[in-house]
Amino acid sequence: IEEEPTLNIYVCIKQVPATETKIKINANGTGIDTTGVKWIMSPYDEFAVEEALRLKEKNAGSTVTVVSAGPQRVTETIRTALAMGCDNAIWVEAPEDIDSFQAAKALAGVLKKETKADIVFTGKQAIDDDCAQVSQLLATFLEIPYATVVLNAEYGATSVTTKRETEGGTVELLELPLPCLIAAQKGLNEPRFASLPNIMKAKKKEIKQYKMADVGVSDGDRKIRLVNMQLPPAKQSGKKISGDSAAQAKELVRSLREEAKVL
Amino acid sequence: MATALIYAEHKDGKIKKVTHELIASAAKAGAEPAVFLAGSGVDALAKELSAMGAKRVFLAQGDAVKFYSNEAYGKLFVNAVKAANPTFILIGATAQGKDLAPRIAATLGVGLASDCTKVSIEGDKLKVTRPIYAGKALADVEFVGSAPYFATVRPNALSIAPLQTGADAAVTNLPLDTGALKMAVKDVVRGATAKLDVTEANIVVSGGRAMKNSENFALLEKLAEVLPNAAVGASRAAVDAGYRPHSYQVGQTGKVVSPTLYIACGISGAIQHLAGMRTSKVIVAINKDPEAPIFQVADYGIVGDLFEVVPLLTEEFKKALGEH
Numbered sequence: 157i158e159e160e161p162t163l164n165i166y167v168c169i170k171q172v173p174a175t176e177t178k179i180k181i182n183a184n185g186t187g188i189d190t191t192g193v194k195w196i197m198s199p200y201d202e203f204a205v206e207e208a209l210r211l212k213e214k215n216a217g218s219t220v221t222v223v224s225a226g227p228q229r230v231t232e233t234i235r236t237a238l239a240m241g242c243d244n245a246i247w248v249e250a251p252e253d254i255d256s257f258q259a260a261k262a263l264a265g266v267l268k269k270e271t272k273a274d275i276v277f278t279g280k281q282a283i284d285d286d287c288a289q290v291s292q293l294l295a296t297f298l299e300i301p302y303a304t305v306v307l308n309a310e311y312g313a314t315s316v317t318t319k320r321e322t323e324g325g326t327v328e329l330l331e332l333p334l335p336c337l338i339a340a341q342k343g344l345n346e347p348r349f350a351s352l353p354n355i356m357k358a359k360k361k362e363i364k365q366y367k368m369a370d371v372g373v374s375d376g377d378r379k380i381r382l383v384n385m386q387l388p389p390a391k392q393s394g395k396k397i398s399g400d401s402a403a404q405a406k407e408l409v410r411s412l413r414e415e416a417k418v419l
Numbered sequence: 420m421a422t423a424l425i426y427a428e429h430k431d432g433k434i435k436k437v438t439h440e441l442i443a444s445a446a447k448a449g450a451e452p453a454v455f456l457a458g459s460g461v462d463a464l465a466k467e468l469s470a471m472g473a474k475r476v477f478l479a480q481g482d483a484v485k486f487y488s489n490e491a492y493g494k495l496f497v498n499a500v501k502a503a504n505p506t507f508i509l510i511g512a513t514a515q516g517k518d519l520a521p522r523i524a525a526t527l528g529v530g531l532a533s534d535c536t537k538v539s540i541e542g543d544k545l546k547v548t549r550p551i552y553a554g555k556a557l558a559d560v561e562f563v564g565s566a567p568y569f570a571t572v573r574p575n576a577l578s579i580a581p582l583q584t585g586a587d588a589a590v591t592n593l594p595l596d597t598g599a600l601k602m603a604v605k606d607v608v609r610g611a612t613a614k615l616d617v618t619e620a621n622i623v624v625s626g627g628r629a630m631k632n633s634e635n636f637a638l639l640e641k642l643a644e645v646l647p648n649a650a651v652g653a654s655r656a657a658v659d660a661g662y663r664p665h666s667y668q669v670g671q672t673g674k675v676v677s678p679t680l681y682i683a684c685g686i687s688g689a690i691q692h693l694a695g696m697r698t699s700k701v702i703v704a705i706n707k708d709p710e711a712p713i714f715q716v717a718d719y720g721i722v723g724d725l726f727e728v729v730p731l732l733t734e735e736f737k738k739a740l741g742e743h
């Protein structure tokens with residue numbers, strides 16, 4: 157029988173504010189006020205972790221290493237990934253406000269130092285800054301091919317065939333040789349929940365730590381900065397249209413046409 | 420004069436509207452629009468781009484680039500950057516643009532502001548604003564390094580001002596020297612319906628849990644059909660219940676849309692849903708619960724049963740639009 161290959165699998169996760177967070181801006185408009193924020197793993201990264209674990213389970217002897225860059229608090233989210241079943245963990249200690257370029261360069265720095273990756277999983281987008289850049293930047297820095305917004309992936313011994321979602325329900329079928337990077341879209345799988353024993357075990361696991369300088373990233377690598385953050389202008393209270401359904405429908409169309417002028 | 424190099428995206432033999440928006444806006448701001456066009460059999464599109472205001476076309480044409488891939492298109496776009504030496508690089512924040520732009524940014528070593536909703540070229544500076552936290556907040560982007568300044572721009576964010584076009588754009592053929600390519604595009608499978616995507620539509624009609632089943636979405640499809648450039652969307656509750664595929668989902672973990680008109684039918688207005696649509700220009704909510712939070716962001720609210728209101732509304736729109 158042909159042996160399944162053992163794979164070095166990496167998964168990059170970002171810690172973000174929970175989706176129900178009411179965003180408040182800090183005093184100087186350079187970030188959000190993080191007091192009382194509940195932190196979670198970015199939802200698309202859960203699909204990435206799950207996919208990494210499933211691939212490992214199909215290839216005995218493979219390992220999954222989770223990597224995250226950010227301040228101390230991200231180690232909690234790293235523990236969540238360990239509790240889901242990741243084997244190893246790496247934390248790059250980084251300031252809160254690094255940009256996509258710095259994050260990707262740091263992750264690439266880690267991957268170059270560690271055992272060579274056969275495949276890297278990420279989320280299609282982190283739901284805080286919504287950049288959808290780090291996956292592509294990272295793959296380009298590592299000089300490996302990538303597919304983003306991946307709905308489905310079939311793993312061969314030397315390549316991966318993916319379905320990438322585009323627009324209007326159209327999908328692209330892509331074949332990427334290993335090593336490559338896959339950025340997960342919702343629908344790729346159903347992420348598992350960590351069991352209580354695994355949560356307990358994860359608490360004891362070691363998290364390897366790097367500083368930004370260890371992986372060759374400095375302040376000078378910053379390319380963009382978010383400034384002047386603001387809440388969107390408050391909406392004026394709208395107009396409720398009264399009457400029976402027929403009158404409401406008529407009045408709405410009239411308003412859209414004559415007041416709002418959108419028709 | 421500063422050059423803006425713009426990615427000319429096309430589908431079904433037509434240049435996408437967002438490309439037109441970028442060309443027109445760059446021209447209006449006094450930059451010279453140059454475009455990168457790739458594909459096979461796309462000569463006619465070069466003319467179309469010229470009519471939109473492009474002054475130069477960098478054309479990568481051939482069977483090898485018949486299908487988009489970030490690898491092949493990315494490498495060729497970088498060659499176009501070297502040839503055009505642009506001050507600005509602008510790409511639509513579409514499925515292709517989002518996939519492609521960071522690769523180019525990484526290769527060039529420049530910063531990228533993604534998914535911008537406000538863009539203005541001022542001399543040789545680029546001022547952009549982008550939503551963060553799925554539109555719960557907005558931020559201006561400061562580019563730390565030097566030009567080219569690079570942004571992806573959301574469809575419908577910029578308007579198209581009519582312009583006088585002069586001579587045809589000068590076409591430069593780019594050699595297809597991509598080197599050996601690692602990834603292969605096996606196939607592009609069109610969606611069963613190949614409908615307009617919610618992110619590109621000018622009008623979005625969305626349904627929530629209240630739709631009760633997938634068949635009832637036909638009501639919304641009918642409404643969308645009578646409206647110009649309209650698409651149907653859904654809340655996560657409707658997607659999770661299987662009424663519509665995830666590609667329809669609007670919200671923080673779905674698509675973020677900024678259409679001219681958003682019509683929410685039987686959607687309560689949870690914070691994650693609002694995040695995906697609150698930047699719409701005009702919002703209409705139809706909900707039978709007068710306390711539903713969606714009314715707080717709605718410009719026009721109808722308290723009523725969508726199953727009664729929507730068909731009547733479809734008729735009214737038909738009448739109104741027919742009169743034009």
Ligand SMILES: Cc1cc2nc3c(=O)[nH]c(=O)nc-3n(C[C@H](O)[C@H](O)[C@H](O)COP(=O)(O)OP(=O)(O)OC[C@H]3O[C@@H](n4cnc5c(N)ncnc54)[C@H](O)[C@@H]3O)c2cc1C
Pocket residue numbers: 175199626627628629653654655656657668669670671672673674684685686687688689690691692695705706707708711723724725726
């Ligand atoms: C991590 C996370 C991510 C999420 N991401 C998203 C996202 O991207 N997008 C999203 O939409 N949600 C998202 N949600 C879910 C969100 O919290 C809400 O649960 C969801 O938006 C509710 O959908 P709904 O408004 O259709 O359903 P409901 O909240 O059940 O609302 C149904 C509404 O229909 C009205 N109604 C019922 N019958 C009728 C009728 N006949 N006529 C008119 N009105 C009627 C009711 O009054 C009610 O207001 C997310 C949640 C989490 C935790």
Ligand SMILES: Nc1ncnc2c1ncn2[C@@H]1O[C@H](COP(=O)(O)O)[C@@H](O)[C@H]1O
Pocket residue numbers: 168169170198200201204223224225226256259263277278279280281282283285286287288289290291
């Ligand atoms: N600081 C980070 N640490 C680890 N992974 C990250 C980090 N930032 C982004 N990523 C990964 O890159 C993906 C896309 O992020 P973004 O480009 O920020 O939208 C995320 O879903 C993560 O998988």
